[in-house]
Amino acid sequence: MTPADLSRTVLHAVRRAVDEDALRAPVPTRVRVERTRPGGSGDYACAVALQLAGPAALPALEVARILRERVAAEPGVGRVEITGPGFLSFTLDAPAVGDRAVLDAVREQGLAYGHGDALRDEILQFHHAREVRAAVTAQAVRRLVAAQGARVRVSCDAGSDPDWARLGVTVDAHGTPPVPLTEVRPVPAGATAGELLERLGPDAARWGLLRPAGHDRAALGPELLVQGEANPLFRVRYAHARTRALTRGAALLGFTADPAPYAAPAAPRGSRPEHAPGAEHAPYGEVPVPDDGAARPLLDLLADHPGVLLAAARHRAPDRVARQLEAVAHAFFDFHDSCPPLPAGDEKPSAAHRARLALAEAAGTVLAGGLSLLGIRAPEHL
Template identity: 65%
Template sequence: MTPADLSRTVLHAVRRAVDEGALRAPVPAHARVERTRPGGSGDYACAIALQLAGPAALPAREVAALLRDRVAGAPGIGRVEITGPGFLSFTLDASAGAGARAARVREIRELGLRYGRVTTEAGRLHRLHHPREVRAAVVAQSVARLLRTQGGRVSVGCTGAPDPRWQELRVRTGPRHAPGESAAIRPVPAGATAAGLLDRLGRDAALWGLLRPAAHDHAPLGDDLLVQGESNPLFLVRYAHARARALVREGARLGVTGAYEPSADVPAPALHTALADHPGVLAAAARRQAPDRVARHLEAVADAFFDFHDATPPLPAGDEKPSAAHRSRLALAEAAGTVLAGGLFVLGISAPPHL
């Protein structure tokens, strides 16, 4: 069960409680579910009871109890507890883990780059505007892509005359006075022009350098962004994607088709967790207008992919016969490559199949 699955389960419980008259409160558009912090209880936590307590005119723990009774026993959930002032803490059902992991890999492979995209922002228009500065323009365009992954409509406008070379960074301007929620994008300036960055770093490295740091941090834009080695996170992410694609091609040549089977569950917890977190990362990055969260998440996926790749090679070696284990590993590798490509797309960075 993914955070998105848990969110849907919680919202369904809220609707049930409202329909049954046990809870008098508006049903929220979404329920935020996050991994439990170190030392906390369970695998995931949700604060929706605290959000509903005011409108329902009930103590948060009482609201949490109403929801717990309607969530307990749902497929994939082993235990639900009420902690603190009214948090719902979920412990997943370990026995259902293999089936859930298989379902997630199938979902990623079926949806492709659409994995993690939702419609919670459908019909909502966001108007982003930024100063005539290259980093602000690039961040605004990436935030627009993130909001679109949530179903939102976005216009991006520049408060000054656009830099003529921004188009090479796929920065587009939109109507300056479109209706909708307005937000100013003002990260720490890059201290460089689009022309200077493109000529020295090229498009992909320039975008990564501008987007990887948090907006309130300085953006390091040195030549280390061009290093073809593990010390360069951009290279590591793109290489992980290229390696995943190479495994799929080689699997096809050997007649090994990726098909994740619960009976051949792959022991790669870090990679499974990173793939499951992808929808939540997109949602949080869109909500906080923080594409740097996507970049850091891609680094985590790449690191986990290489750990899995080295520990459990996806393809048979030598005279080894293809097995269900190889099919599951190959399917997991393909899913990792898909998530990496989708994340790079949100950042506007290419994901070449060969490096």
Template identity: 65%
Template sequence: MTPVDLSTTVLHAVRRAVREDALHAPVPARVRVERTRPGGRGDYASAVALQLAGPAGLAAREVAEILRDRLAGAPGVAGVEITGPGFLNFTLDAATGAAAHRDLVHRVREQGERYGYGDALAGQRVRLVHAREVRAAVTADAVRRLLAAQGAAVRVSCAGEPDADWARLGVSAEAYEREHAEAPADAPGEPPAPLRPVPAGDTTAVLLARLGPDAARWGLLRAAGHDRAPLGPELIAQTEANALFRVRYAHARARALVREAGRLGVTVAGPGEDIDTAGADTLLTLLDAHPAVLAAAALHRAPDRLARHLEAVAAAFFDFHDAAHPLPAGDEKPSAAHRSRTALAEAAGTVLAGGLSLLGVSAPEHL
């Protein structure tokens, strides 16, 4: 069971309690679960009972007891304990957890860079409208990619003729022409969705000359739309302080590990093999959350959410890499652990490449 699976299981318990009239409170959109802190009980914990106590008019421990009764025997959950004022603590079934991790890694590898794509917005038609300004154009382009990845049909309208220089940033004038040809601007059922990020303050030509297309796009998208986008020389510095460099380097390093594994005769773990998760808990959690991040970034028209997620994946990949090096060292012979770690590295690189592609940023194999 992954954290996302556990969150869904707890949410189902809340819905059941409300449906059975045992709990009178609004059902939250999602339930947050976190790794227990040192000294805590079980594998994961949730404060959902404290969140629901006020609306339900009950003590948090009473809410926790109601939910615990409905979580007993849930697949993948070995035990549920209540601690403190009403925290739910979960101990997972080890075999179920191992199977979930195995299936997750192989699912990422099977789906490739389209892992996380879905049909949550299938059948929806969206018309994005933006000002004739470079940050607005790049944001609209990224949002269009995210919406399309969730199944939406998207058109983009600009308040003025699209700037020819935008093509050098990956914003194709062809996309505007094609989308405008599909339906008139006043097509029924398509209310405009305006995008109004804080303007960049520079022209496309200036940004390209100073940063190049990848760093310029990342800089324009990394900050939330209501914040000013930092567009300084730090975006092209090859240092740890540069988030874009860390993300792209993590991708390149993951690809290099897979190539080197092949050279050393380490084959990647196949679908029927378990995955050694030593040092990889956080990485697996983030890989598992990737589809939800893509869906939320599309729904909220917020490519910055995806950028921050990729930063977290890169950091978790480096932690995993340092904790359990995927490749055999010296005279060490390749083992099942090396095979599974190579699969994990490949999955991480795949998620990073797919995420960068949706942002319109290249993912080089070598840096």
């Protein structure tokens, strides 16, 4: 069960409680679940009971009890606890099944993984000044909200800068429209599109404009062109290119990705049984997933990706996507170094290698999809 699945499960429980007249409150359009913080209880938590307590005219603890009995019976949910003033904490059953579901979803949806229809009922009008950072930010926000089903138009104070097109910017109208609109006004870049393109090129310029939050000044120096680990853009694109190289390398060795081991029970934390003699010949159902210590952060980030994209769309914050991609790239390299997806030397490809390759390919797909939403190319070779 992914975080998005759990969110829908809790929302369904709220609807059931309202339909059964156990709870008299408006059903929210969505329920937000978050990964439990260190020291907390369970895998995920949400505050929906506190949100509904006022409208329902009930104590939050009572609302939580009403929802707990309905969520606990759902497949994939192992335990539901009530903590604090009325938080619901969820422990999921068989996390390896959830991992397999995430990898399958990434493979099936490709670059559209994390897109949805949560904003399908919204018609939005964004408006920005005739300034390059505002124009690029509005275009990125447009991509994000459209990926969640919204219909959107973008207008500008005055005529477009001809160089904006080279940054992937399109404007539907000029002048202030006589309709409700959302202003997109980040801190100005302090340079024109032409100047940024000449110094940085389109990809580095877009990253430099979008990576900081809108209220922060954009760093647009030559560090954006450095091909090294200190440059987050290079690290993200290099991680994507590395995942593609792994796929090519596996093809030369005669094997392909297969996430089947993620449907098997997870190996004990900290164990490395896939290195035991004969492990490479074990049936898929008996092969443990790649080392939990390295794979878990990457798997969690991939599972959280749809929620990050939706939050970025709702908050008009493309910087959230950039930070998510940095985290995925970092977790991928940690995983890659601890659990190489390709066999070394005379080692034969095993089910563990196929599973690792499946995780690496999923990471590459998420990185490419996220860069696409930011309007940045994801080359296969760097």
